[in-house]
Amino acid sequence: MKRVTSRLLSAAVGLVMATATQADEGMWMPSQLPSIGKPLLAAGYKGNPADLADLTKAPLSAVVKVGGATGAFVSNDGLVLTNHHVAFGIIQYNSNAQRDLIQDGFVSHQRGKELPANPDSRLRVTTGFDKVTERILGAAHGKTGRAYFDAIDVASKALVAECEREPGMRCSVVNMFYGRDFYLVTQLELRDVRLVYAPPRAIGNYGDEVDNFVWPRHAGDFTVLRAYVGPDGKPADFAKENVPYHPPAYLKIAREGVREGDFVMLAGYPGITYRHRTAAEFADQVEWRLPTTVQVMQQLQQVIEEAGRDDRQAAIRYASQLQSLKNGIKRFSGELEGLKRSDAVATRRKDEDAMLAWLGGQSSAAVLRPPIDQVSQLIAAGNATRERDLLLGLLQTQTQLMRSALILQRFAYERGKPDPQRESGYQRRDEDLAAGMLRQVQRRYDPAVEKQLLATLLTRYQQLPDAQRLPEFDDAFGRTPAELTARLDRVYASTRLGEEAQRLSWLTAEPAAVEHADDALLALVARLQPALLRIDDERKAREGDLLRLRPAYMETLITYREKQGRAVYPDANSTLRVSYGKVSPLKARDAVSYDPVTTTAGIVEKNTGVVPFDAPRPLLDAIARSDYGDYADAKSGAMPVDFLSNLDTTGGNSGSPVLNARGELVGLNFDSNWEAVSASWMFDPRYKRAIHVDLRYMRWLMDKVYPAPELLKELGVPASEHR
């Protein structure tokens, strides 16, 4: 059946993508925008593409990183607009039984009343983006494998340390096109962040999990923060005497809204995509990785659900893990469904075959083809142990006591080295986090359930062919399910890692003492550790070679696309990117069409009075009054809430400002549709959509429902009675 669907759809995809790609797909580095100025202007942009080239200059310098997401400066006095769900930690931090800002929302009517965020809140403003390819690859030239990997690691750490010598700066080295280009990103880190305006949860997160990934959507997912600095204008921790930060630039809020077909663009920090992976990697993802991961996760889900049926205590302890397994299963199934729907594997394969055929006729073929073939061999080599690696990965994330033992032994091993040479995640600065994890074990652990989870994973492991199994593991767990069960029973019956004090004490114990501990579980893991270190080493050697060789693949792809008249953007890697497109409806299924703008009527339709569809009374009253001023759509009279575009986004784009053709702020990105879950691998223009709060809805709420006239004035869009 699936093959049938695929065959039917592939023709359509090919057709649409060939004509639409340049206008729809792309997470562009700002420096690339002048080179795609022609399609950008053709799509409707009214500004000068050259103005968008430098992310340290206006308007892109108004875009900020808010934790793992995005936001934007919207006033000269440091107001920042981001999502309610992005600022949720700050709202929660300021809430308590007496003052429930989650439930009630928050409006500050004067600066002195703005509420300090949790002390670890950070806003980052990019102040430098410098190409450092030669400095990073200089020492790597001529090396291969693990040595190539380490040379890059050392050079990057050195550059970052040098850069962070300036106080208040956070630096990082990122690579573009899988190792072809390296950049040093310099960011000013603002540490005094305050809460200015938040709608109640039932507006900001209207629909919650039920509406997650759903269009049509009706959430007012926005919050206003303000950045403060010390009286000297430098980043500072919270202090009464701090003053508002004056950003290098801020975005102007549009007076008009958007309609279907209007040009929009978006800037933000998308996390990670895999679109330029090879056809073999696409096939691995669709044909093996996603279905297998879902299958194993479902086995684990079943273990937990069965255990919880008779044991309420176990059900409670594993509720969070169960929830996360379910989310993962849903997410991966959605990705699989989407990639099949788009016939991603065949499409990518056809594209790659055509590229390689074209390369054969080029003079560069003799240079580029061998490394491309080596990339394929490296990927195949990595895949040779993929079943084992998946199971070991789950062993480390889906257990509590086993994970604790693995962490403790690895810490003991790394603590034998000077701190800078310790593995990331096991450095001195990571010890607090590890202690926190070790403390949480108690609330999430039940020995019977953990043993069943381990038995599930390791029984699968025992069935792997010899080449994938590890002598240390065979030794430790035996070769039959009966042996496995007996050993797990024995180890779990005697280990004392179930006691919190025990676990914490091993974190600071002498490395040798941990390695030779007489605790049964620590001793078991000590026997496994050589195998795990060996796997780690092999992985890094492979990654080093991939960093060395993949650029040839990317080079070929870029030149091939150029010939097709298409530019190539690097896969997302949490750096600032720009995408452009238009306000777009969605034809999700046969005979089902979604308009690109939702209205307040939909809030009333969805409302049940019960969480998550429990819109607050003031909102319902305002809707009943149709008191929309000039925020409503002039033609239809309807009050917009959210809108949909075909902008290219992924996780990390939450809170990204959405701009109109004149570069004015019209929306705030906050989610994408279910059909677009697979866009991390393939952008299918038929289904990829991004979901935005319409700023007219935000302004209406701030004007008529939970009024903040001072704020609207500062935002340059005064409330009706103040104009």
Add this chain to the structure above:
Amino acid sequence: MKRVTSRLLSAAVGLVMATATQADEGMWMPSQLPSIGKPLLAAGYKGNPADLADLTKAPLSAVVKVGGATGAFVSNDGLVLTNHHVAFGIIQYNSNAQRDLIQDGFVSHQRGKELPANPDSRLRVTTGFDKVTERILGAAHGKTGRAYFDAIDVASKALVAECEREPGMRCSVVNMFYGRDFYLVTQLELRDVRLVYAPPRAIGNYGDEVDNFVWPRHAGDFTVLRAYVGPDGKPADFAKENVPYHPPAYLKIAREGVREGDFVMLAGYPGITYRHRTAAEFADQVEWRLPTTVQVMQQLQQVIEEAGRDDRQAAIRYASQLQSLKNGIKRFSGELEGLKRSDAVATRRKDEDAMLAWLGGQSSAAVLRPPIDQVSQLIAAGNATRERDLLLGLLQTQTQLMRSALILQRFAYERGKPDPQRESGYQRRDEDLAAGMLRQVQRRYDPAVEKQLLATLLTRYQQLPDAQRLPEFDDAFGRTPAELTARLDRVYASTRLGEEAQRLSWLTAEPAAVEHADDALLALVARLQPALLRIDDERKAREGDLLRLRPAYMETLITYREKQGRAVYPDANSTLRVSYGKVSPLKARDAVSYDPVTTTAGIVEKNTGVVPFDAPRPLLDAIARSDYGDYADAKSGAMPVDFLSNLDTTGGNSGSPVLNARGELVGLNFDSNWEAVSASWMFDPRYKRAIHVDLRYMRWLMDKVYPAPELLKELGVPASEHR
């Protein structure tokens, strides 16, 4: 909240209904069609409205009643087209382990191979529809209450007996406009029905319960039957020598399909609607009856679910009752949701108020107003005991042993009278059905569950005010939950009605023996019976008066509507009706739009390979080949499956032929959308839609997927290669 929605929507409803009613709403008696010829022609009908006036003449004489649903003759040799779900019993009857027609479908390639239906299958062709108001009401004039009711009952029974003297005829007396007009319906009853063509279940019922009430839909819900008669041309039981029946008329299948906006009309036997009920009855339905019924049914659902959690046997025995409670809850909740969405109560109230105000200024007011006021009083009187009556109704339908005892005692009581005077349902001809019910008890009964169901209903009963309670019931069940439980325990511990032979023997025992039986449950019910007979008598007296007085209300409504330029159709009552409208999309919710035509692409999208989305391989292969001949839409190239119209339908319209502007057959009605569940009370043109199989899909299946060229030829639409 609800009030808010309502207020917002009512303006829109008023607006749409005022302009659209005549084109969209209406289940017209054929004799009414000439009087609405103008709007009918304006809507696009190309024929002569006068030709539709007589349901005993072509084309309406081609419409047949198939059980409780509809079908149509489609060839001169008696082929009948109806729904797969309507003919399901016939398909099931012909299926066994060796020949599974449900799973595989059926194609007869020659007449001798057509399969006889179950012997109780019936097709009815209406041959007479005569106004008999005077003959029915003659003896009732001057009477009131129970006497008025009985006079109508006696006159009707006499007319029917006289009419059925002709062999092969079935007759009934129906009333229109709630007692204003009476008609004698004469139907020729065909008893030899044969199966000619049925698609596999996975086509005919693709989507099953999941897609029930759902648009977009992708079912090929059709089946072809053939009517046979004896060699003398008269109705006969199945016999080898029987010959195809030549119907008085048959419908021609259209060569072209329909598109959005095209005129369509439909004829069939809609079951029951309540649209001309009074505003007080609307309020009772929305404010009390639907929410209370749902609430009590949910209590019963909970009892069954809880019992089934620990007791697999009980879970199995009550699975069917649970399913039916859930369906009822879903259905009633949907009706409630829809009536609230349409603000039905306020709209109806406003309409009625305006009507009464207008009446006040008329000379007829002095005549018509008093009976209208009496109608309101009668409705109010009936409502005074509505809680009790609801609970007693559920007591009789949601139990097994209690119900058996109630049926046995009532039969014993009725068997003391001459057969024609026995209550309908308790006459001699009903005894087989009763015995069948009594036999099934075993498979659906568990004493613990039944006692809990009774306790739930009767505890609610005990809490009713004195005026609603019955001395006999208080006496039998006590006044406190503790008394109730003790008595139920005692009765259920000793009754022998749990044994099938016992139950059946009481059905034929001497009436006096039953009345004085020493079985605890029969004895208990014997104590209740006087109360139940009294309630029955009160109900009939009220119904008699309503039949006497409601015509004044209808008279006023009809005249008032005339003044508004609108004709009035009688509420549906299982008689032949015609509705007309157009192929219409549906805007179901904010930002959600449904196209009015689905395509085969949607079958592939929905297909999971698992029931109910397990389209057969030959269908999927044919879709993959896009081998659509000229059945596909010429413009889009897509192959249509089902389509949506705004035709006015209700239960009973299943299998109704859908005709185009030239009176040719283009579709087959089979369901309506979820948003239209409330249309039995109010037709809201924004949401009321009917779902039809597109006959192009049927023809394509018969031509390319499960070929039946002979049949297509007989249908006048030969397969491509035979033209």
